[in-house]
Amino acid sequence: MMLLENLNEEFATALLEWFREKGVAYPWADSPDAWGIWVSEVMLQQTTVAAVEPRYRRWMERFPSTESLAAADEEEVLREWEGLGYYNRARNLASAAAEIHRSYGGIIPEEASELRQLPGVGEYIAAAVSSFAFSKRQAAIDANGRRIAQRLSGRESWDKELETALKNIVEELMPLENPGSLNAALMQLGQQVCIPRSPRCGECPLAGICLARSMGVQDVIPARRRKEVIPKKTRLAILFNCEKVLMWKKNKGIGRGLWVFPPENEIEGLEKYWKVMKLLPEQIHSYTRYRDVLIPRIFRRKDELGVMPSLRSEKSGFFLPGMLQELPMPTAYRRVSDDLIEFLKSDNTHYMNV
Ligand code: SF4
Structure with missing residues (x-):
């Protein structure tokens, strides 16, 4: 049986149409360069586009390039990151900026495989930077994309095989022009509509092909893990x-x-x-x-x-x-x-x- 069979052309068309109408402009939309996209994606790992906007602008004023961040003192970097949590991400950005100067002549690499060699750059950030900044056909799957695929296919559990299948499908369905828009659409649908609790199926462009919705189990997929506090x-x-x-x-x-x-x-x-x-x-x-x-x-x-x-x-x-x-x-x-x-x-x- 084909995995995730309902993630097809119809899925991509509906999703991209929704994104054109309802998508929120990224903080870097006015000046899309790889450094700004990278910073914004790291910040977006912990919060929404709207919340990131002011922090992104402040950060980019202080550290407009990898060079300025590489030259900064760690205390200043952490102070600028304050309130965003996960301070390791700020430290990693600074180490990666330094590495770009040491090994890449100050130029951010285009390929996801090269980006992944940099400190703190995982599969998601590498694919997001390479697809948004360099129009590479790289699927950037985060928790939002995973949750949507799981609900669309009505699967209670998720594994490596499904993750690879989703990645391949998204890469195949990416538009020729601006392939990263499919990544952005998935992420934003997950943030605005197919949210973790009580998904807003009434507003969803994918409602017609969603198995979880048709079975009435959208609230229990994915199964929630209790976090011990x-x-x-x-x-x-x-x-x-x-x-x-x-x-x-x-x-x-x-x-x-x-x-x-x-x-x-x-x-x-x-x-x-x-x-x-x-x-x-x-x-x-x-x-x-x-x-x-x-x-x-x-x-x-x-x-x-x-x-x-x-x-x-x-x-x-x-x-x-x-x-x-x-x-x-x-x-x-x-x-x-x-x-x-x-x-x-x-x-x-x-x-x-x-
Ligand atoms: S119909 Fe509901 S559960 Fe299915 S993808 Fe849309 S918001 Fe998510």
Whole structure:
């Protein structure tokens, strides 16, 4: 039996027609160059076109070329990426930009197979860049495309064989002119109509050929995997001394290179030398499988002459509150930092120059 038999000419025609009418212009649409397309696709892995737009423009103003990113300092790159999460993607973009200068004379390669040699470039990004920027017939299949194909064919499970079949079909059906438009159409239909929960079948151009819909099982395909969430609580010590705040730079793990307020249990002699000045609102820091409730407390010295705190690990430093804006931080820590600055502004007995 042929796999995914209802993904045929009719499917491609209906999808492309829908995209011409309802597709959202990509942030790079005004000036489609490979670097802009690449950046936008990396950002789009975690959010929608509309949400990416302002962040994309800001990034491209700061790093308009691979050369500018390759020359940037890691802290600046992470600060510019702040709020987008998955900081490894920003680090990989910077490493790939450097590699393009070292090995490709500053020119982004056209072929997906070459792009895949670059740090952090997987099958999807390679195919998206090569099809959008260089009109190569490369299917870029992400979770959206996979979900649509699974529902169209009414299959509860998905495997490597189906993935390859889908890729081959999409490449065969791509229009001669602007082949990447079929990739874009699939991705956007998945973001706007065939969404993960409660797909909007009434608005779908593929409703007439969709097996899941005809069987009434579109809500249960693909089967949902329950994601285990591990709750955590972290007490943060905001040590405020001589108008400066102690910060900690993470040197390992997924937050490597980001600055955070240190956990209380990392401060030697916390109770002995410091007293609590203020409790700030709790913040939720979600990462990988964790949901970490951050409990931030501001401390000040019990006396001015005692020993300075030493951290059990990591790089640290005292910063003027005004400097915190410059440091890259995870979003939840940024909220703590904003609350801290608000508090210091409102209480000028502790700090006069925020
Ligand atoms: S008909 Fe519904 S389930 Fe089928 S592809 Fe369209 S939105 Fe998805």
